[in-house]
Amino acid sequence: MCVFKFIFPFVIFLTIICGNKMAQNNPIDYKITIVYNNIPGDTTKGLSTGFGFSAWLEFGDDALLFDTGGDYVNLGDNLEKLKIDYKKMKAVFISHNHWDHVYGIPTAMGASKGIAKVYAPAKSAKSILEQYPRMTIEGIVEAKEILxxxxxxxxxxxxxREIIFTEQSMIINKEGGLYIITGCSHAGIIEIVKKAKSMFPGKVVKFVTGGFHLNQLGDDEVMKISNQFVELGVEKIAPSHCTGSRAIELFEEEWKGNFMRMNLGDNYSF
Ligand SMILES: [Zn+2]
Ligand SMILES: [Zn+2]
Incomplete structure (x- = not known):
């Protein structure tokens, strides 16, 4: 009896230590699901399309919401229909303070019961907090690992449009390479990819998705962007939201198997 009294806690201790070790060695899988978009995906899912962008990023037992779309009712409706387990939500990442990315914040806060911490560009953090009080917000200035x-x-x-503001994009740093999610890419999609590469020298960019904001550009200029992606070693692109239908068409022709659709309800695991 006495022996068990000592051995049992030791076995428990070993199990915890080994369990943690295994968890560290197992690379986490990530899954992006587009929960708000002006470009519809599979219409049989009955999702609400509206101008804006929001993506749900799941990793292990946790998740975050990247941007919140342009309408909180539609966002809530889409989260329900896509059976998003929003109790997992640890953070809300706001790319920039434009209505089509922030108007869903009340739904995000409600879904996480106010627990999720909001990360916004520092220069917009105050005005976002004024619009949506009672949340924990951190203003981001420099590149930072938020989770x-x-x-x-x-x-x-x-x-x-003659207004100066700031924007942030998200990078998931996996052992095999970088995965980038952008809101509107007002800072320039190529500049964003270059920034990601400068933060992680030597790492390949596996995937870029979000709004690329190329709707004002002619075909030649879009092709220039496409070639710059190639020069930067980008492997896969999934342009959506504000990219522009002609630009998306050109990317699809050019990138063939390395072009992906990430429209409303679409998902990608890596
Ligand atoms: Zn914008
Ligand atoms: Zn936008």
């Missing part, structure tokens, strides 16, 4: 292996590019300055 294990999940990084912000840090604030990137933008001049858009």
């Amino acid at each position: 294990p292996n999940i990084w912000s590019t840090g604030e990137m300055e933008v001049t858009y």
